[in-house]
Amino acid sequence: MIKRMSLISASVALGCIVTVAPVLTSIYIADEDAELREQEDLQQFAAKAVMRTELVTYQAFAAIADMEARPGGLCSPVQIAQFAHVIFNYRYVQDAGAYGGGEYLCSPLSGDVRAQHLTMPPPDWRSKDGYQLWYRQKNPVSDERQDIQIGRNGKYVSIDPQSYVDLIDPAQRPIAAINVETNTILALSSGADGDDMLSAWKLAGHVNNEQWHYAVARSASRPLGVVVKSPRSSLVGHWLGLLVMWLSIGVVVGGVLGWIAFRQISRQLSFPATLEWAIVRKKIDVFFQPIVRLTSGECVGVEALVRWNLNGRNISPEIFVAVAEQNGLIQPLTDLVLDKTLDDLSTLLRSRPSFYVSINVSSEDLRTRRFLNVLTARLRETGIRPAQIRIEATERSFMDADATRQTIAAFRDAGHPVYIDDFGTGYSSLSYLQTFTIDVLKIDKSFIDTIGQDAASSIVAPHIIAMAHELGVEIVAEGVERDVQVEYLVERGVQYGQGWLFAKAMRVDELVLWLNERRTVLQPIHL
Incomplete structure (x- = not known):
């Protein structure tokens, strides 16, 4: 007993x-x-x-x-x-x-x-x-x-x-x-x-x-x-x-927690697997948002934006791109965006040599020349000029300064202009940026939103514009939604804008229709 x-x-x-x-x-x-x-x-x-x-x-x-x-x-x-x-x-x-x-x-x-x-x-x-x-x-x-x-x-x-x-x-x-x-x-x-x-x-x-x-x-x-x-x-x-x-x-709560943990782990494991399946089977879509010259309204190019609709539900790019970065899927995702972009826009790019598309590149691909080699191979014999494919990188990508500087120089030497995307959210200083040679700054939408408002962050946009002018680079303002923002930006020498005031991100057939309606080319575009 x-x-x-x-x-x-x-x-x-x-x-x-x-x-x-x-x-x-x-x-x-x-x-x-x-x-x-x-x-x-x-x-x-x-x-x-x-x-x-x-x-x-x-x-x-x-x-x-x-x-x-x-x-x-x-x-x-x-x-x-x-x-x-x-x-x-x-x-x-x-x-x-x-x-x-x-x-x-x-x-x-x-x-x-x-x-x-x-x-x-x-x-x-x-x-x-x-x-x-x-x-x-x-x-x-x-x-x-x-x-x-x-x-x-x-x-x-x-x-x-x-x-x-x-x-x-x-x-x-x-x-x-x-x-x-x-x-x-x-x-x-x-x-x-x-x-x-x-x-x-x-x-x-x-x-x-x-x-x-x-x-x-x-x-x-x-x-x-x-x-x-x-x-x-x-x-x-x-x-x-x-x-x-x-x-x-006791044991009851332990069992409940174990069941919750199992559900959470299963969900975390299944989502990257689903994303990998979508990339392999090319279920990821690419939309294009126009970039216009602010003084004339002319569309000079587009930004390629990745989209994913899973079982009728749109998944936020901020979520699945982060998952791709954490699970070794960001490079195949970037390659897929490049392939779909070239498939969709080749005719348009060849017919308009000054028109361009910018593609977001991860920090992982800014530390080596892998993506540059892929891009060079894809463009070979397409008739598309290197300057028509532009590279966008966020400020976070510049943390590994030495490797990033060499890769950016290689992109530019190959003829691809380099943009800093969402500029201002990483709090870069002028002296830091002077160590890199880039072509364009894109001001983040959060700072454009404050134009004309009495907010503490409203002083950031003119500061960034002044920095860009000191660096001698062009500027794209993201998230432009009001005419007063355009007037403000033009007065301060900002050349380009992107946002819903001009057009939302759209599929290639919608883009062609939108361009033809604006009569930005002499002849209609047919794809």
Whole structure:
């Protein structure tokens, strides 16, 4: 009897262990995964924050350059009026004026104060290109207000420090903007502790803190950096309570969880298999969205977009392309898109030598010449010019810089122009892009949507346009849906647009009908 009871007890104990151990292991793994995701999300937020500091500083420099370019006698009514014009035109500029001999001279807010001899302290920092910076300078017209003042050649602008850290963030995570040469805090968001954030910066974000995650980011073009932090969330903080709970639930919950896990694993395994089946049997479709010249409305080319209808349900490309990348299917998927594109558009491309189609290429195919070799072989003896097949790559594809740079150069040497797609979502800086030779930037739809709106992200589109002009590359604006966006883009020298204002993505027969209706060619197109 005792032996039997011992055997039953051992079986019950073993059953509990077998039931509880996977649960606790899952909790631990989930906690670690949550920690990693939180840190990655915080790092992306830091990248956004440092881009904001670049934009504010870029605007301050542009305002000073504008003031220097305007004629007028020192502190004359004409010059003060010009300074007021600068304040009105530049969103983050709170005041603009002249200084000299260690004194404020005049501004639209204070007027001509030369007779008052309002002194300016020595600058807190000087840049190598001649700018002077005062970190917390009292404004001449206010004893309470402290601004960041930036000056050069006798002209200065005042910037509200909060402009550097004023990001739309529902989580209200603390932010600090820092001058990385002097390790001095320029601005703090609400709830941020200066000593804590500066210490985290000096440790490059590697802070051993059980309550907070930290992340840092540094500008590639200016001596600016940011520190951000967010609260940690832990699944195992009350592990003893979780253990008791799972022991009480026992085998029943273990069986339910096992059944759910089996269903989830089966679903995950079957979806890649279904996608592979669709690729092999060419069940993936290719649609084409027109790209037009904004000044004339002429359709100059199209982008090939992959589509998949599974059992009457449209699967989002964001889902199945990600699955393809994770399961080694992205290269055959790209090859299928190329084959279908050439099958559909060969006649059109041969009849219009200036017309082109752009194809999205994965980061995997930007590290080697595999796809270039496939593309070269497919085009041989087709009569299609290499320049009519253009390569689109996202900013994420540029992470392996050395290999990507060589492959991009090989595409361009073979005659295929290279585009950066969804530009702005990866937060690339001008100095980073200058290391690559590309032909076109495509501005992401999220930034085009903010045109004409009073949103924090609305300042990104003009910044990207200015970067593209500095690089000497052409620009395609994605997601154009309103005439006011076209007017805005044309005024700023953006050459091309793509979006529902012009046409949705369509099959080749619809595309040909659409082109003929717009009379973009002399003779109708027949495929």
